[in-house]
Amino acid sequence: MAPIVVGFVGSAGTVGKSTLPYLLEQDKAGKIKLVILHREGSDLSKIPQEVEKRVVQLDENGSEQNKAAVEGLEVLLSTIGGAGIKSQIYLVDALEGSKTLKSFIHSDFGTNWTAKELEAPGLSIIKVKEEVVKRAEEKKVPLTHIRTGAFDVYFFNYNLAGTDIKKNVVQVFRDSLKYGIPITSLSFLGYATTQLILKPAELPNQILQVYDFDPTGQEIIDVLTKLNGKAPEITHYTEEEYQKELLTPGTGAIVAAIKAKWGSNNFGPSEKPKIDGWKGQSFEELTKSYL
């Protein structure tokens, strides 16, 4: 069978770097033909010489170049981050009318947000992703949405949900002790995304939940008690803090909204696609690796 032609933009970012090794492996095995899309000047030092590279320019002046860059792609994976997320509308424009494209996996990698949640002023930065989705709907470009939990590195290193494993502190909000928080290890995300790409016919118009852990607050306490040799200190996040943080656009508001989802068991659809062959670690092992 001919290899699946897979375009990949954003390979140097946090998600990109975790996904690249798995895509390169499948490229080497002949299952996919990987095409790296990048902007002029991107760091390509991790991309083997023999892998095809094409330049994109995601602005008003790049349409011809972008059209050429997406030529023949069956799947386009974008892990573009930050300010570049909105510029994916130019990828959508380039993909319009493609005769080969099965699906564009846009840079989502967030959680399931409801329209009501997105009314919060602080979450306006997430709405940018919706603009990309809207453009794709207008241009009839098939999309795949990969939804994740909180990335492991954010949960453990940046104390995303108020848990500080090194200081042995767990923060509680509402009923977070009895409900789970989805957490996605970046290596699992890279592996799972690659596995999903190997079945391109199953990708279009799908919302796929990709996370490998779902510990309750109590389970986190139990793991930390075992690893740190004593029960963690419990702190409490208040409704006042939550309401205040939700007002200002930025990471603080996103984190506040995640805490509310956790405490109210409101993460939305959670059924996950089957990912074959993943040899992951336990939540305790993962936590230990960050201590």
Ligand SMILES: NC(=O)c1ccc[n+]([C@@H]2O[C@H](COP(=O)([O-])OP(=O)(O)OC[C@H]3O[C@@H](n4cnc5c(N)ncnc54)[C@H](OP(=O)(O)O)[C@@H]3O)[C@@H](O)[C@H]2O)c1
């Ligand atoms: N669930 C979570 O906990 C969580 C946490 C963080 C992020 N995310 C999501 O994950 C996704 C990826 O985020 P990330 O943190 O991996 O991003 P990142 O590290 O900022 O990735 C940057 C990558 O995007 C490329 N890029 C940026 N602007 C571009 C443009 N205009 N044209 C072409 N390429 C461009 C960069 O290319 P160059 O090499 O040229 O700079 C680089 O490869 C985002 O959707 C983000 O919201 C989720």
